[in-house]
Amino acid sequence: MYTATPAGQKNLSDAATAISQMMPTADEATSSSASGGTSTAPTPSPSPGAAPTPPGSGPQGFHTGKAVSDLVRLFARLAPSAEEDNSPQRKAIDGAGEKNRKCQSSSGPSLVWNTPVDTQGRATGGFACLDPSRPAGLDNTGPQNPRGWDLQDETDDWNRAHLIAREFGGSHYRENIIPTTMYQNQKEGMRTVEYEIERRLKLGEKVYYQSVPVYAPGYVNPIDVHMYVSSSSGAFSRLIPSGVHG
Incomplete structure (x- = not known):
């Protein structure tokens, strides 16, 4: 849901x-x-x-x-839904297996891309097909503020979290940035998945991974991030709370 x-x-x-x-x-x-x-x-x-x-x-x-x-x-x-969810995020999550098959059968260098922001200017998804022998280039510009960044107050500890990590070729553009807490980005959340991707790349495995933010009605910021990773070691997914309000 x-x-x-x-x-x-x-x-x-x-x-x-x-x-x-x-x-x-x-x-x-x-x-x-x-x-x-x-x-x-x-x-x-x-x-x-x-x-x-x-x-x-x-x-x-x-x-x-x-x-x-x-x-x-x-x-x-x-909450149960009586209507089919046809959102781009739902389609991206459901289509992860097919994207992975195309990645694993490809012969090109690492490829990283993002889907366009939605009508509210929010990131909708980051995707990467990573070849350990031909990594993607790094973005050396400054990160843009994501939609909803201005909703934090002085007690918050927010991060500009990359849907596709910069070390894997993710950009600093708004299409690739969402607000999360520092903890969910750098500690027990997204970073733990990125450590596993690093490990697999060091083993010489081609890795497909995607991060899709999940939004709830009435909220600007994402409530979760759905992360999917697949390589010859196997596939797994994690639903990570963003930790932010608004």
């Missing part, structure tokens, strides 16, 4: 409204506490030199807006 139908969009909107109505605001929580409402265990005092706990976080609370956002993103992934 990578897009929601009109009926599905309404269900997601209704769910978000219901959830937000059930969650107390910061003022309501303060009022309830002051008037002798439901009590909670006292928050332990921080140890000397410890960083202060942000308001609304920690074991006694959470950020309501972020909780609603995370739940709606989950519903967007799981």
Whole structure:
């Protein structure tokens, strides 16, 4: 499931409204506490030199807006659809096997390409057929800001993530860039897949890989990135959360 139908969009909107109505605001929580409402265990005092706990976080609370956002993103992934998904992203994901077969049977040098941005200016997919003996050239320009980059605030730790990594010939153009958190780009997310691609190339294997961002209705930024890799060692795919809001 990578897009929601009109009926599905309404269900997601209704769910978000219901959830937000059930969650107390910061003022309501303060009022309830002051008037002798439901009590909670006292928050332990921080140890000397410890960083202060942000308001609304920690074991006694959470950020309501972020909780609603995370739940709606989950519903967007799981909500059933009565209509066929004909989005370019869905077609790209379904067509990965055929692209891999064409890559493995080709005799040319490494080839890297991106599909055009969508009507909102967002990246839609990155694709690469990598020959270890004839690598693609590197882009030495500065990376462009992806659509949605301006939605971050001072507390965010976002990266300009490449759908096709620069080391494999991916460009710095907007067609190849999406916003993700630093963690999902460089730590446990996309980077772990890229390490595996590096390993296979060092073994002399021709590698086909693609990265396709997944968007949910009402959001500018991707909720996930679907990554697919195939070579003589086998094929695998991973759905990696972007970690960003908006």
